[in-house]
Amino acid sequence: MTDIAAELRATVTAMLARIPVDTQTPITAPDAAVWDAVVDAGFTGVDVPEEAGGHGGELGDALAVLDSLTEAGAVTPYLEHALLASWLAGSVGHSLEGTTATVALIDDGTIRTDGDRILLSGNATGIPHIDGADIVVALTTTPDGPLVAVVTLEAPGVEVEVATDMQGVSYGDIVFRDAEASFSAPSPVGIEDLRRRGALAYAVALAAAAREVRERTVRYASERTQFGRPLAKFQAIQQRLAEMAAQTTLMETAARAATEAASGDPAAARTAIAAAKIVTSRYATEVASAGHQIHGAIGFTSEHSLGRFTSALWTWTDRYGTEQDWAASLAGEILDGGADPWDVIVAQDS
Known part of the structure; x- marks a missing residue:
């Protein structure tokens, strides 16, 4: 940043x-x-x-x-x-x-x-x-x-x-x-250029919404008691929180890498943005589901703030391309565009 x-x-x-x-x-x-x-x-x-x-x-x-x-x-x-x-x-x-x-x-x-x-x-x-x-x-x-x-x-x-x-x-x-x-x-900008920019913007938004779901869920699990102890003390809840934290971190990392790549080499930017939209769309629904599972029924009420962020995760996954759309695009970079798969994995300019 x-x-x-x-x-x-x-x-x-x-x-x-x-x-x-x-x-x-x-x-x-x-x-x-x-x-x-x-x-x-x-x-x-x-x-x-x-x-x-x-x-x-x-x-x-x-x-x-x-x-x-x-x-x-x-x-x-x-x-x-x-x-x-x-x-x-x-x-x-x-x-x-x-x-x-x-x-x-x-x-x-x-x-x-x-x-x-x-x-x-x-x-x-x-x-x-x-x-x-x-x-x-x-x-x-x-x-x-x-x-x-x-x-x-x-x-x-x-x-x-x-x-x-x-x-x-x-x-x-x-x-x-x-x-x-x-x-x-x-226009100096083509339709694919605009689609790619839109995908990057929604990848960043998805990562931010997921981060907020994680923070609110961790806080709720620490404060909410059940059977005389906080939810966060139960092993099943700990495992679900750990999964959510890992998925959210992947989303944030992918979005940050794509943001940094966007102003550099065009080929590297294309692959980084495709990867970011794949990752953020892939894990958005899982993070949202985990948040609601841990919050229980209260998280589904219209007044509860959790819904503002989980509804965003469910809604934005398809904006400017689905996970499958961008996976096909990324595959095309490798199979048709000649990109080296290892270079794509490690974000190295070809």
Whole structure:
């Protein structure tokens, strides 16, 4: 962790200590006070280029903010808005200041012009935080290469189908039917690049949520007594806690290694991010299950804070690729890309 990342973590943690976070699950609404504080502090532009109104920092710095927000149980659109949408728009010099955005990947999109208007058509699925967004930053492929398009969600031709995920966050699909873009530009970022960045962000978030489940479960097992002694004194509970600690440590290590690799050699970054998403998605459900098994029935009540983190672990495992998707990607790096398996294992640049 860089000095700046450590300072950001400390600052966000101190800020959140002054803002109550309601950890009821499912949520009644995202944490508006936290989001306003994050925006006012300028944290949404940490690694957005300066020419697009950001601070020009490193990805690891922005991920430190995400880690702190996740650890506190705050539900905000930080990942989608700051780490994906603002960064993507910033890559083509466009600022999203004054708006809240989410991001959409459109594999089969079409772009056509009508005079001065740029019209976008295509489908995007599985988009979080639709309800609170003003705009969507879409990345689509065209015969001339990838293109970024910024579209207002209330624009004609935008059809939104919204449900909620396990946390209670709005989550759904968008159909664009000749929806007019308020801004568009050829993108230096491809769809696979954005998917990889999204996978890294969710790997970091999964590791942070798992860490909090571990800490809360260890504390509960130490404080809760049964048959005259703390739960943590029972051998079966000790074994389950040890398994949880090992799994969480693997998740944290994989996420940290991928974060460090992301700014280095592209081939090493690809393998590290794939490995991180595999590991974090693989163990997320096991950590969540262990937390609930040790807490017992109380952990399943909507008022108990444990659910804020276990619902995140269950919900985020499939975001930007499942464990199986990234395992296939990692296998492709070895079988088709010629990567040395040993180099992949020890994270050595090929």
